Amino acid sequence: xxxxxxxxxxxxxxxxxxxxxxxxxxxxxxxxxxxxxxxxxxxxxxxxxxxxxxxxxxxxxxxxxxxxxxxxxxxxxxxxxxxxxxxxxxxxxxxxxxxxxxxxxxxxxxxxxxxxxxxxxxxxxxxxxxxxxxxxxxxxxxxxxxxxxxxxxxxxxxxxxxxxxxxxxxxxxxxxxxxxxxxxxxxxxxxxxxxxxxxxxxxxxxxxxxxxxxxxxxxxxxxxxxxxxxxxxxxxxx
Numbered sequence: 420x421x422x423x424x425x426x427x428x429x430x431x432x433x434x435x436x437x438x439x440x441x442x443x444x445x446x447x448x449x450x451x452x453x454x455x456x457x458x459x460x461x462x463x464x465x466x467x468x469x470x471x472x473x474x475x476x477x478x479x480x481x482x483x484x485x486x487x488x489x490x491x492x493x494x495x496x497x498x499x500x501x502x503x504x505x506x507x508x509x510x511x512x513x514x515x516x517x518x519x520x521x522x523x524x525x526x527x528x529x530x531x532x533x534x535x536x537x538x539x540x541x542x543x544x545x546x547x548x549x550x551x552x553x554x555x556x557x558x559x560x561x562x563x564x565x566x567x568x569x570x571x572x573x574x575x576x577x578x579x580x581x582x583x584x585x586x587x588x589x590x591x592x593x594x595x596x597x598x599x600x601x602x603x604x605x606x607x608x609x610x611x612x613x614x615x616x617x618x619x620x621x622x623x624x625x626x627x628x629x630x631x632x633x634x635x636x637x638x639x640x641x642x643x644x645x646x647x648x649x650x651x652x653x654x655x656x657x
């Protein structure tokens with residue numbers, strides 16, 4: 420059953436609405452009342468919800484309707500947060516839905532479509548898609564991870580390694596996002612791009628933010644004898 424905490428989150432809803440692609444993605448949602456939920460939304464408008472504590476996958480339908488996203492599940496379902504009884508469409512502002520999406524990956528990574536029983540009883544506590552996938556299909560390479568974020572122009576979008584690199588020149592906010600990625604070379608704990616201290620320094624300068632937090636790390640690496648760090652500290656005058 421779909422359970423979202425509307426009353427608290429409505430305070431934060433903005434007027435921005437995105438044409439963000441949802442079909443063909445597995446989303447991980449989380450709120451303080453109901454914990455972690457996993458859902459695959461098919462491009463054909465079907466929804467498959469893996470809810471914490473449930474023994475079976477809940478199949479339903481989804482659609483975009485103007486500024487809203489709408490879901491419909493079976494007649495025997497009930498949403499205690501809104502009092503909605505299943506069988507018909509229940510809509511919410513898309514901004515509200517997007518605020519509880521924490522991670523997403525392309526594809527039906529848990530094969531929720533066509534499953535009856537859940538892979539295992541999902542717990543309420545915070546987790547990641549990668550950790551869950553490691554339990555469901557050990558040894559499987561996880562698809563590219565995306566994070567649900569608010570874009571520099573206020574629109575809703577997804578942030579991934581590829582998008583950070585591609586949009587690094589788009590705005591000062593995007594430059595600031597890219598600094599750490601180029602400095603450490605990782606996104607969400609995975610290799611993203613070759614470490615480039617000069618690129619990170621230049622982006623920070625152009626974004627108008629202090630590079631000092633990264634400079635301290637770079638000086639520490641140099642003091643430990645890392646050749647690239649030694650050269651960068653000298654080259655950048657840090």
